Amino acid sequence: MEYIITTDKVNLFYGESQALKDISIDFLPNTVTALIGPSGCGKSTYLRLFNRMNDLIDNVKITGDITVEGENIYQKDTNIVELRRKVGMVFQKPNPFPKSIFENVAYGLRVNGVNDMSTLKEKVEFSLKQAALWDEVKDKLKKSAFELSGGQQQRLCIARALAIEPSIILMDEPASALDPISTAKIEELIYELKSKYTIVIVTHNLQQAGRVSDYTAFFYLGELIEKGVTKELFINPKNIKTQNYITGRFG
Amino acid sequence: MIKFLKSTFEKLIEGTLFLSSTITTLAIVLIIIFLFKEGIGTFNQTPIEDGFSLVVNKNNPVNELTANEIKNIFDQNITNWKTVGGKNDSITLFNIDNIGEFYSDSAIGENFEFLPQCISDYTENNPGAIAFVTTRYTGKGFTGKILTTTKVNISQFISQKEWFPTAQPAAQLGVLPLILGTLWVSFGAILIALPLGLATSIYMAEITSPKIRNILKPLIELLAGIPSVVYGFFGLVIIVPGIQKLFDLPVGETALAGSIVLAIMALPTIITISEDALRTTPKAMKEASLALGANKWQTIYRVIIPYSGSGITAATILGIGRAIGETMAVLMVTGNAAVIPHSFLEPVRTIPATIAAELGEAPQGGLHYKALFALGCILFIITMAINLIVGYVSSKKKYNAR
Ligand SMILES: Nc1ncnc2c1ncn2[C@@H]1O[C@H](COP(=O)(O)OP(=O)(O)OP(=O)(O)O)[C@@H](O)[C@H]1O
Ligand SMILES: [Mg+2]
Numbered sequence: 001m002e003y004i005i006t007t008d009k010v011n012l013f014y015g016e017s018q019a020l021k022d023i024s025i026d027f028l029p030n031t032v033t034a035l036i037g038p039s040g041c042g043k044s045t046y047l048r049l050f051n052r053m054n055d056l057i058d059n060v061k062i063t064g065d066i067t068v069e070g071e072n073i074y075q076k077d078t079n080i081v082e083l084r085r086k087v088g089m090v091f092q093k094p095n096p097f098p099k100s101i102f103e104n105v106a107y108g109l110r111v112n113g114v115n116d117m118s119t120l121k122e123k124v125e126f127s128l129k130q131a132a133l134w135d136e137v138k139d140k141l142k143k144s145a146f147e148l149s150g151g152q153q154q155r156l157c158i159a160r161a162l163a164i165e166p167s168i169i170l171m172d173e174p175a176s177a178l179d180p181i182s183t184a185k186i187e188e189l190i191y192e193l194k195s196k197y198t199i200v201i202v203t204h205n206l207q208q209a210g211r212v213s214d215y216t217a218f219f220y221l222g223e224l225i226e227k228g229v230t231k232e233l234f235i236n237p238k239n240i241k242t243q244n245y246i247t248g249r250f251g
Numbered sequence: 252m253i254k255f256l257k258s259t260f261e262k263l264i265e266g267t268l269f270l271s272s273t274i275t276t277l278a279i280v281l282i283i284i285f286l287f288k289e290g291i292g293t294f295n296q297t298p299i300e301d302g303f304s305l306v307v308n309k310n311n312p313v314n315e316l317t318a319n320e321i322k323n324i325f326d327q328n329i330t331n332w333k334t335v336g337g338k339n340d341s342i343t344l345f346n347i348d349n350i351g352e353f354y355s356d357s358a359i360g361e362n363f364e365f366l367p368q369c370i371s372d373y374t375e376n377n378p379g380a381i382a383f384v385t386t387r388y389t390g391k392g393f394t395g396k397i398l399t400t401t402k403v404n405i406s407q408f409i410s411q412k413e414w415f416p417t418a419q420p421a422a423q424l425g426v427l428p429l430i431l432g433t434l435w436v437s438f439g440a441i442l443i444a445l446p447l448g449l450a451t452s453i454y455m456a457e458i459t460s461p462k463i464r465n466i467l468k469p470l471i472e473l474l475a476g477i478p479s480v481v482y483g484f485f486g487l488v489i490i491v492p493g494i495q496k497l498f499d500l501p502v503g504e505t506a507l508a509g510s511i512v513l514a515i516m517a518l519p520t521i522i523t524i525s526e527d528a529l530r531t532t533p534k535a536m537k538e539a540s541l542a543l544g545a546n547k548w549q550t551i552y553r554v555i556i557p558y559s560g561s562g563i564t565a566a567t568i569l570g571i572g573r574a575i576g577e578t579m580a581v582l583m584v585t586g587n588a589a590v591i592p593h594s595f596l597e598p599v600r601t602i603p604a605t606i607a608a609e610l611g612e613a614p615q616g617g618l619h620y621k622a623l624f625a626l627g628c629i630l631f632i633i634t635m636a637i638n639l640i641v642g643y644v645s646s647k648k649k650y651n652a653r
Contacts (some may be wrong), residue, residue, distance in 0.1 A: 051542055081544045089542040095535040098558045108543035111553065157539070164543060 002070075004029040004168065004198050005050060010064035012045055012054070019045045021222045023064075027215075029167075032190060032199045034209035034230065037219035038245065043202040046219070047170050050200070051087040052080055068168065085112065088161030092173040094153035096145035096160075101137050104145045104156055108164035123163050131159035132189055151182025158189065162197075169193065171201040175208065187212050206246055210234055218242045286631060289624035293408065296618050297400045298421040304389050305398040305420060307381050308374045313337040317401040319411060321421040324381060332379060345373060345382040367393040383420040403618070408625065414589035414600075416609070416619040424622050426629060428591045432506070432599035433633070435592050436585065437575050439510025440517060445567050447514070448521030449556075452563075455522070456529035457551055468523070475519035483580030486512040491584055498596055504586030507595040512580045517570035524569060528562020529555055565641045572637040576630070578603035602630045 005027040012020040019042045027033055035043040048054050049066055052073065066073055073083055085108075096104050103110075105124040114120060124141070128134040133155040137148070145156055154174060161169055171190070175183040190199060190212045203209050209216055210230060217227040218241075226233060226242045237243040298318035299305065305321065307313065313335055316324070323329040324342055333339045347370070350359060354369045371394040374380045381398075389397055401407075403424055411425025451471075455464050490511050495503030532555045540550040556563070578601075586598025587608065606623050613619040 053538060053542060056538070056541065081546065084542055084544040089539075091535055091539060093535060095533065095539045097536060097539070097554055107540070107545075107553070111540075111543060111545035111549045160539075160543065 002029070003027060004069060005200075006065070006067045007046075007049070008065040010046075010049065010062065010066060012042075012049070012063075013061040014057070015059045019222050023224045025217055025224065025227055027198060027200065029198050030194055030196070031214045032194055032201060032212055033215040033217065034213035035200065035202045035217050035219060036204070036206065036209050036245070037225075039204075041219040042222045043219055044172050047172055047200060047202055050168065050170055051084050051089055052078075053089070055080070081112075085164050086166050087168045087170060088164065088166035090154070090157050090161055090169065090171045090174045093177050094150055094157055096148075096153050096156055099145060100142050101145050101148070101156060102141040105159050105163050107160060112164060124159075127159040127163040128156075130162050130193070131155045132185065132192075133159055149182070151178045151185060154178060154182065154186060155189065158186075162193075166197065168198045168200070171199065173202050173204060176204060183208070206234075218245060220245070283631070286624060286627050289621055290628035291625070293403055293424070293618065293621040293625040294405060295402045296621070298403055298424065298618065299400050300419075300422075300618075302386050303383060303420065304386050305381060305383055305400070306370060306374060306389060306393075306395045307398055308378045309394060309396045310378065311337060311396055313398065315399045315401055317407070318403070318421040318423055319407075319413070319425075321400065322413070322415075322418060322423055325383070325420060338378075340379040343377045343380045345377070345380045347382060347384050347388075363388075365392070367391060371395045403622075408622075412591055414605070416613070416622055422618055422622075424618075426602075426626060428589045429600055429602050429605055429626065430629065431591055432585070432589070433575065433601040433603075433630075435506050435595070435599055436509040436513060436581060436601055437571055439506060439595055440513035440574065441567060441571050443510055444514035444517045444521055444570060448518050448525060448567070448570070449563060451518075452522045452526035452529055453551060453555075456526045457547070457555065468526075471519050471522050474515075475523075479516060479577045479580040480583075482512050482516050483583035486580060486584040494596075500596055502586060502598065504584055504598050505596050506585060506592050506599040509581045509585035509599065509601070510595065512584050513571070513574045513577070516577055516580060517567075517574040520570035520573055521566045524566030525559070525563040528559035528566065531562065532558045561644050564644050568637055568641045568644070572634055572641070575601075575637075576603060576634060578607045582607055602626050602633075606630075 003026040007026070008024050010020055010023045011018065023046060025033075035047060037043055045054065049062070050068060050073075054060050054062070062074060068083065068087060072078075097107060099107070102124055105127050106120045109120055109123060114123075125134065125138075128137060133152060136152060137156075140147075145153065148156060154177075158169075158174070175186045178186065187208060190201065193199060201209075201213065213230045215227065216230040216233045218225045218233070218237075218239075220241055226237060226239045228238075233242065234246055237246060298321075305316065311332065313332060316335060320329065320335050324335070325344065327344070329335060329342065331339065331341050350366070350369060350373075353373060359365055359369055366388045367390060370382060370384060370388055371392070374382070374395040389395075400421060408424055408426055409430070410427055411423065412427050413423040413425045414428055415423040455467055459467070486508055490508050491503035493503070494500065494505060494508050536554055536558060537550055540554045541547075545553065581601050582604035585600060585604065587600045587604055588598035589600045589605070590597075592599045606626055609619070610623050613623055
């Protein structure tokens with residue numbers, strides 16, 4: 001099977017300090033991979049490599065190879081806009097724009113030059129349905145996105161990411177700021193989205209990782225300690241650090 | 252013991268703070284009361300100087316004239332009594348200085364003691380006559396009719412088109428050109444300052460490196476500290492001649508010059524406050540935009556500016572509001588013609604400039620003096636309205652949908 005994302009011996013430095021050490025993981029299409037590990041171990045940093053969000057930070061140095069859909073994404077002539085269309089992202093805290101619900105979902109399309117109203121309407125509806133939010137908002141698309149609850153806002157952010165039809169979705173602790181019911185909805189959603197998208201999710205909630213992911217990678221102090229099929233990693237960790245972490249002895 | 256001292260000390264500080272805030276509040280309230288008391292004194296006064304009267308033929312049916320009508324009569328814009336509600340009879344202006352042409356010295360009397368009779372006689376013979384005379388000559392022996400003058404009222408004060416408070420026979424107190432002048436200059440200033448200020452603040456908040464920003468920001472804040480006379484001088488020496496040459500005008504002192512100077516004075520406020528507003532945009536929101544494939548400019552235009560829109564509005568209004576009250580600079584460059592402006596290339600006069608220029612020569616307690624206070628009240632109300640708008644805009648929910 002062909003990998004959709006590959007990373008080969010990736011190192012990342014914030015100035016002098018090294019945040020990622022020799023990380024090599026490959027991702028299969030239509031799978032959910034969970035990145036776990038204690039705070040500060042580099043999960044977000046790693047995740048943000050795939051849509052080049054680390055570019056926004058000054059003084060970042062990256063070595064190693066990273067490919068998305070077979071293309072090296074850290075070449076000089078890499079089209080970052082194209083890349084970000086392929087690789088959507090959902091952030092830890094819901095961060096809708098100060099616009100209407102409709103315009104939030106349409107945003108990615110508009111900035112990519114889609115302005116035809118009927119196309120926009122169609123795609124907004126489709127994305128909201130995919131994000132399991134349509135029924136709750138279909139009568140108030142013109143209302144401000146800030147009028148939604150936190151859980152609804154996060155699903156709106158997922159819909160917003162889906163609207164530009166990416167093939168990969170990165171989620172950085174997408175449910176950590178939400179209540180249990182909203183969390184359950186997001187998890188259900190992740191499960192459903194798997195058939196169409198490849199998902200990489202950072203989470204501190206090990207039960208969540210167990211419930212939603214096919215594969216899990218455990219990071220510790222910038223290093224990849226262990227990776228594998230989620231069930232096996234949780235039941236039968238090979239590394240003592242992994243074992244300590246998942247049994248709650250540190251982290 | 253120490254505890255007692257400490258608590259006494261704290262009480263003392265508390266008392267001092269309370270006292271100073273009370274005094275400040277009191278002073279402000281007193282100033283406002285004084286302003287309005289003097290200002291309101293303008294109304295219910297006659298626009299004719301004390302000690303003078305307008306006299307006409309005793310059978311003239313006209314009883315009362317407004318300041319504006321009086322002016323038009325004496326400027327010979329109104330030449331028939333019909334226009335002001337009288338008989339169809341042409342108006343004869345009688346200048347008391349020319350009395351010698353009609354009456355001999357002996358008829359007038361050595362000490363002008365028969366002047367009232369002469370004036371009465373003249374108005375008798377010329378039914379359309381009107382004369383502006385001191386009240387001394389309308390006493391004993393006077394048989395003509397003394398006109399009353401409509402008292403100054405608020406609607407006239409605001410809607411009349413002429414500001415000529417020292418005019419004879421009747422002071423023209425129309426603040427409309429001054430209000431319009433103020434608004435034109437301010438509006439022009441917003442037009443200039445908003446794009447410039449916004450561009451600079453965006454540059455500082457989003458584009459430049461922290462290093463350049465750290466040089467630029469104190470520099471701009473320094474601009475706010477320059478006295479406005481210096482700006483006015485700069486405007487007079489550079490901007491006024493520039494405008495004159497550029498547009499080939501007879502004079503360069505125009506509304507445009509005022510707007511430019513005002514804009515420059517407002518820029519530091521606008522830039523610093525809107526930069527602060529722009530920087531409140533959460534990083535997460537910018538990242539979300541970029542992650543959706545938007546470039547930097549799209550992110551600025553579609554997310555950052557809408558997000559900080561209320562802050563930018565407040566910055567602009569505050570900057571201009573602060574600058575409007577700045578008298579000197581505008582006084583120096585606008586040409587100070589109290590006429591209703593029709594283009595930015597005409598001289599105008601603003602309210603603060605009028606007060607500054609005329610208060611010194613207006614006799615204290617007189618109509619002119621009081622009218623200037625009334626102008627102050629209008630300015631106060633305008634500024635107050637601006638502040639209320641700022642308060643409303645900035646308290647409005649930031650998260651409004653567009
Ligand atoms: N912009 C930055 N500049 C400098 N160092 C950074 C920056 N962002 C993160 N780091 C450092 O890189 C390391 C990894 O951070 P990262 O955010 O990837 O951790 P994380 O695993 O996502 O942690 P958490 O679970 O708390 O989100 C940390 O030591 C952090 O201090
Ligand atoms: Mg993180």
